[in-house]
Amino acid sequence: MSDFYETLGVPRDADADTIKRAYRRLAMEHHPDRNQGSSEAQEEFKKISRAYEVLRDPEKRAAYDRYGERGVGGGPGGGAYGGFDFSDALDIFMRDFGGFGGFEGGRQGRSGREAGSNIRVRLGLTLAEVATGVTKTIRVSVLENCESCDGSGATPGGAPVTCPACQGSGQERIAQRSVFGQFVSVTQCRRCGGDGRIVEQPCVTCRGDGRVRKERNVDVEVPAGVGSDNYLTMRGQGNMGPRGGPPGDLLVLFEVEEDGRFIRDGSDLLYDLAVSFGQAALGDRVEVPTVDGAATITIPAGIQSGTVLRLRGHGLPQLDGRGRGDQMIRVHVWTPERLTPQQEEVMARLRDVEDPPPVPAGSRERKGFWSRVKEAFT
Numbered sequence: 061m062s063d064f065y066e067t068l069g070v071p072r073d074a075d076a077d078t079i080k081r082a083y084r085r086l087a088m089e090h091h092p093d094r095n096q097g098s099s100e101a102q103e104e105f106k107k108i109s110r111a112y113e114v115l116r117d118p119e120k121r122a123a124y125d126r127y128g129e130r131g132v133g134g135g136p137g138g139g140a141y142g143g144f145d146f147s148d149a150l151d152i153f154m155r156d157f158g159g160f161g162g163f164e165g166g167r168q169g170r171s172g173r174e175a176g177s178n179i180r181v182r183l184g185l186t187l188a189e190v191a192t193g194v195t196k197t198i199r200v201s202v203l204e205n206c207e208s209c210d211g212s213g214a215t216p217g218g219a220p221v222t223c224p225a226c227q228g229s230g231q232e233r234i235a236q237r238s239v240f241g242q243f244v245s246v247t248q249c250r251r252c253g254g255d256g257r258i259v260e261q262p263c264v265t266c267r268g269d270g271r272v273r274k275e276r277n278v279d280v281e282v283p284a285g286v287g288s289d290n291y292l293t294m295r296g297q298g299n300m301g302p303r304g305g306p307p308g309d310l311l312v313l314f315e316v317e318e319d320g321r322f323i324r325d326g327s328d329l330l331y332d333l334a335v336s337f338g339q340a341a342l343g344d345r346v347e348v349p350t351v352d353g354a355a356t357i358t359i360p361a362g363i364q365s366g367t368v369l370r371l372r373g374h375g376l377p378q379l380d381g382r383g384r385g386d387q388m389i390r391v392h393v394w395t396p397e398r399l400t401p402q403q404e405e406v407m408a409r410l411r412d413v414e415d416p417p418p419v420p421a422g423s424r425e426r427k428g429f430w431s432r433v434k435e436a437f438t
Contacts, residue, residue: 064111083112109149128380176299176308183312187319191351193284197277203299204274206266213270213303215261223258225251270303280312285377288316327376327385334394350374365393
């Protein structure tokens with residue numbers, strides 16, 4: 061698995077301007093147009109564009125720093141989860157260092173036609189599903205090619221014609237004069253909306269758009285270890301573009317339901333365990349729940365309330381595939397609110413002979429739980 065910082069040749073603390081300059085230099089060096097269409101240059105161009113697209117975005121960069129490529133909707137193996145093709149790389153380069161007018165909105169595919177919009181859906185997951193990974197089927201409402209006109213937008217038997225205003229380019233040039241001279245700006249053609257074609261006799265089914273709305277089932281392969289800050293990009297599963305334009309993407313946003321038994325911190329889990337005074341003083345073996353089922357742990361004799369025990373490897377899988385986290389067991393010594401006469405007698409005798417130690421200096425300092433746990437184990 062490549063390192064995006066190494067790919068761009070920048071340090072991990074590089075600022076946005078440094079990242080952008082590094083990408084431009086490498087993109088100009090490896091652009092296929094400068095390398096006679098070399099397949100090696102094309103692959104390198106795609107790789108550096110992917111790295112730049114992640115590191116330029118603060119949220120994606122933070123997810124990548126924490127989880128690696130799997131944290132930003134990509135990873136080895138390609139397919140829906142790791143899909144990033146050459147046209148995506150060209151779009152990124154043209155967006156930041158090329159283009160003709162910088163239009164916002166629908167992406168354009170390599171054919172020049174307007175691409176369809178992305179679709180965002182939310183997918184709920186349980187902690188048990190996160191622990192193992194899962195394939196779930198979701199139902200989405202998408203715009204697909206009209207069957208009556210085969211996506212052309214024209215009446216069956218007819219066809220769109222070249223726009224007379226822009227001669228099929230989808231753009232129009234507007235000349236303006238100022239005190240500094242004449243400026244020519246390029247903007248979207250107002251006649252055809254940038255498509256380069258117009259429909260003189262629109263299809264009655266789709267009214268000339270070339271698309272109709274349909275319901276579709278989509279299988280989503282959720283990798284183990286995801287969190288609510290992760291999402292999955294499924295290339296080409298979004299809305300079709302108007303009049304034969306390429307499809308957009310389907311973005312699946314994960315929402316992991318809270319499990320009342322655990323507190324999650326990345327791939328680590330925390331479980332609060334109440335024990336009696338007798339168990340704390342004498343020690344015991346008790347059963348605790350984990351995401352994989354029940355596990356047995358040993359309570360050492362003399363344990364103090366607030367002590368944290370560790371079950372190694374019983375947390376959640378890490379997104380980068382480097383093993384699993386741990387489950388922490390935070391022990392609470394339980395004090396009964398009501399005692400039987402026999403218990404009162406025993407406790408009274410114990411009170412007469414016990415001699416608790418003084419409170420250690422600094423014990424009242426307040427720190428976050430996870431920071432104290434990490435201090436204890438690192």
